[in-house]
Amino acid sequence: AQSVTQLGSHVSVSEGALVLLRCNYSSSVPPYLFWYVQYPNQGLQLLLKYTTGATLVKGINGFEAEFKKSETSFHLTKPSAHMSDAAEYFCAVSVSDTGRRALTFGSGTRLQVQP
C-alpha cells in the first residue's frame, strides 16, 4: 500500500519569498505523483504531475517539483510567493499495481502568504 506524508499542516511565507511545501511518499512500485491546490469552497485543481521521464516537473502558476527517488520525496517549490497562492495544497500518489489508480492524498498543507 502507498502513503503520503506532508510535513507541516500550516506554512506561512512573506510575499516574494520562496515557497517550499514538503511531501514524502511510500510506495512499493514506481509511483505517479501529483500536487493539487484547493482554494476555499472549490474543488481540487492539478498543479503538476510526475509519471515518468524528467524528474523536475514544472506546473501552473510558477510552481515546480522534483521527484527524488532516493529520498522518496516530491517537494513543491515556487521562487516567489504571491498573495494569490494562499490556499491548501495536497500531495498525492497513485500506483498502477491494483489497476484502479486511485489517488492517496497527504493531509494537506495550508499556505498563508503575508503582505
Next chain:
Amino acid sequence: GAGVSQSPSNKVTEKGKDVELRCDPISGHTALYWYRQSLGQGLEFLIYFQGNSAPDKSGLPSDRFSAERTGGSVSTLTIQRTQQEDSAVYLCASTLWTSGSYEQYFGPGTRLTVT
C-alpha cells in the same frame, strides 16, 4: 461540459434520511472516482468506476453507501439512513487513461451536512 460537474453543491439533510449525489464527468472520460473530504479523515477514496462497472468498492465506509454509473457517464452516490459522521464534502473526479496521463480532474464537490 468543459469540466466535471456535481449536484447539488450543498445538501442539508436530517439524520436517517437518504441522499443522492450526482456527478457528471468530462465527456469521454472512461474512469470516474468518488472521494470524501472531511475534517477528521482528510481526503479518502470511496469507489472507482471503469465504464459502468465498479471493480473497486473498497473505500466505501459502510453498506449504507452505494454508487452506480450509467451509460459510461453520469454517476450517483447514494447514502442511506444518513448519520452525522457522513457530513463531509463529496468530490467526484474523472480521468482518461491514455499512455502516460493519469491525472484526475475534480468537480467542485457536494457539501453534505447531516443534522
